[in-house]
Amino acid sequence: MAPKSDFYSNTVEATRKEGLAQKLYNATYRQHSGREAITPELGDINSFRDQLAEVRTHAVRNLDRCLAALADNLMARGVQVHWAKDAEEARQIVLHVARVNRVSSIVKSKSMATEEIELNPALQADGLEVTETDLGEYIIQLAGQRPGHIVAPACHLSTQDIADIFREKIGYDGPVEPTALTMAARAVLREKFRRAEMGVSGVNFAVADPGLLAVCTNEGNARYATSRRIHLAVMGMERIVADLAGGALVMKMLAKYSTGQRITQYTNLIAGPCPSDGAQQVHLVILDNGRSRILASRYWRILTCIRCGACVNACPVFRHVGGQSYPGCYSGPVGTILLSQFLGLRKTADLAKACSLCNYCAEACPTKMPLPEYILSLRDEAAREGLARTGEATAMSVWADVLRRPRIYRLGQKMMRWVLRPLSRNGWLSWMPGPPGNWTRVKDLPLPATRSFIRRWRSGEFNHPENADGR
Amino acid sequence: MNATLFVTCLADTFYPEAAVATLRVLRRLGYHVRCPDGQTCCGQPMFNAGHFDQSRTAARHFVDVFRDAQGPIIGPSSSCVAMVRQHYDRLFADDPAYRQAAAELAKRTFEFSEFLVKHVRLDPAAMGARFNDSVTYHYSCHFRPLGIVDEPISLIQRIPGIDYRPLERLTQCCGFGGTFSVNFPHVSEGMVRDKVDCIRRTGANWLIFSDAGCAMNITGYANRTGQPIQAMHLAQLIDQSLGT
Helix, strand or coil: CCCCCHHHHHHHHHHHCCCHHHHHHHHHHHHHHHHHHHHHHHCCHHHHHHHHHHHHHHHHHCHHHHHHHHHHHHHHCCCEEEEECCHHHHHHHHHHHHHHCCCCEEEECCCHHHHHCCHHHHHHHCCCEEEECCHHHHHHHHHCCCCCCCCCCCCCCCHHHHHHHHHHHHCCCCCCCHHHHHHHHHHHHHHHHHHCCEEEECCCEEECCCCEEEEEECCCHHHHHCCCCEEEEEEECCCEECCHHHHHHHHHHHHHHHHCCCCCCEEEEECCCCCCCCCCEEEEEEECCCHHHHHCCCCHHHHHCCCCCHHHHHCCCHHHHCHHHCCCCCCHHHHHHHHHHHHCHHHHHHHHHCCCCCCHHHHHCCCCCCHHHHHHHHHHHHHHCCCCCCCHHHHHHHHHHHHCCHHHHHHHHHHHHHHHHHHEECCEECCCCCCHHHHHHHCCEECCCCCCHHHHHHCCCCCCHHHCCCC | CEEEECCCHHHHHCCHHHHHHHHHHHHHCCCEEECCCCCCCCCHHHHHCCCHHHHHHHHHHHHHHHCCCCCCEEECCHHHHHHHHHHHHHHCCCCHHHHHHHHHHHHCEEEHHHHHHHHHCCCCHHHCCCCCCEEEECCCCCHHHHCCCCHHHHHHHCCCCCEECCCCCCCCCCCCCCHHHHHCHHHHHHHHHHHHHHHHHHCCCEEEECCHHHHHHHHHHHHHCCCCCCEEEHHHHHHHHCCC
8 A cells, every 4th residue: 555645644643633623613603604694695605606616717727818917907096916926936936025125134925925935934944024914824933834724724723722822922911811822912913013114015906007906804904014115025926917896806705704794894996006095116016836737737727716725624524634734825625625736646646535515615616616626636646556455446447347247336336245154243334354344443334134125126125016027 | 308317426325225216206296307427427536536637527427428318407416506507617617618518418407306395396395295203404515505495394393294304503514525424524523412412301202314425424413423323315205204
């Protein structure tokens, strides 16, 4: 058998962590049920999902034109637009902007794109002070961890966990209580905002025409980050819509699908530098980092994602393994697809296997991405590349061959019972050899029935006056 | 009126009483029920594991066995019905003849409760049904792609005398998922533990299910952990409530 992946070992460890599943459940279920409660307000929710899918698909299908228009419109207002083909280029661009402007301190608002390119370690290695200012991200940064959820980065931590982190890292000595903890973080962050020369943000979505960058938060921190002397935004190149009507629709759907809110508390629409009382310089880094490849693949619709996290919140596997089990900053169903494309199937084949195909993500997704179908495609690719469990393909071939021979199938059924019966107690099996042993390690397996239905049907047990032919 | 029984391999092998009850209920409704005895499995296990070629072998056999079936094809399992309705099209993308035959079958293949509620519009009370015990119900994940929401529960609630206990986290997966349960047993265990906890909190004497896979998973875990759960298929509940 192939050695277990880090992901696999991480999931084993996660399921052994006392209380983790409950914390993840509390966090994801609150957002999940919030979404289920608020989306009916839109009326025909399916038609809104269709519209959003259409808006995003249109942008992704016309990405070259949308991005060119965005860049032109922003540059006309003095925004400096940079194109990064991969993570390294993106990091170098940010470092360069910081160096030429003699920046020493940077504040950040929440951005998955900067997590993806692992920006913080690169900035810190260059002697820059970097502070995350989204409360969840700040907690995670203090703890030295990676975000555990694309929307709620600290959802795997309890109030007690957070108080412990604050005690150790910022000398907190107040009560174990959310408001007090938040005020403590606020006091630290205010000072960081005051000192920082540069703010780095992500982009929730860009509007090609008239050329806007939208940054949505619930904490208002992005307002400070984007109004430092220099504002630098990093956006995945697919996070764009063609026009304002499309942008309005994304805004309408994003908050409902991510946190079950009608709208996020703060929405910044950035058009360019604002010398009077805002950023003197605005930079936009447009990041490819594998997205062009995805666009040309069968998985292209994953680029219509608006990063709301609804699929993550709906995922029962995520609720047990958490985001930190994954080999990158993305997790849950969308993370499974993105990471398989960013890191390659060989390193990520186990991610697609960690899915019970419950289809909840497909129902939750506001852009109707075919997530379960994509997961099946990944499994198909993995099987064809020999990444399935050793012997699985052979076993499946033998099984399939039996299935097209009904007599052999019925004989096999009978023999299976005959072999298993001596191993059973009171109609249950507690031990099985081979891969089925993974089942009996944690659950019993019922013994096959004495006689199968088809056998009974063939014997005439159900013959009926109206069914004289018995078939 | 003709109808054809899609037994499904798990019901055939592990829960034949679910298929017997499906047959009996359909007969009570006046259907002349046939059961092609060459049927085996729809190919779902291989398909879900990503072995599409092997799945296609089984799926072709299914199409061959059922292509001459009379009337609606009714199965006591949402995942097997979803396989035929949702995935055969993709499986036969490069095989127009089978693709067309599969599309024809997909149009008249139904899950048991879906058929009773949407097509027969069964009213258990009008048929003299009665069941004097407490039950809860496990929602199958494959109802989602089939567009089935509360059809099974509405059937249960309309049985006179029944004490229906709603299940917390109703639509959350039980952790079966075919090969998933073998590839990630520890995660599957966590999921089924949640499910069993919710079922036990209802205090119901019976768990009613619609998919044999879920039933094996839930009752298997409950049995292992010394808290056995009595379970029966929805068809068995309807059949029993209608008396002999």
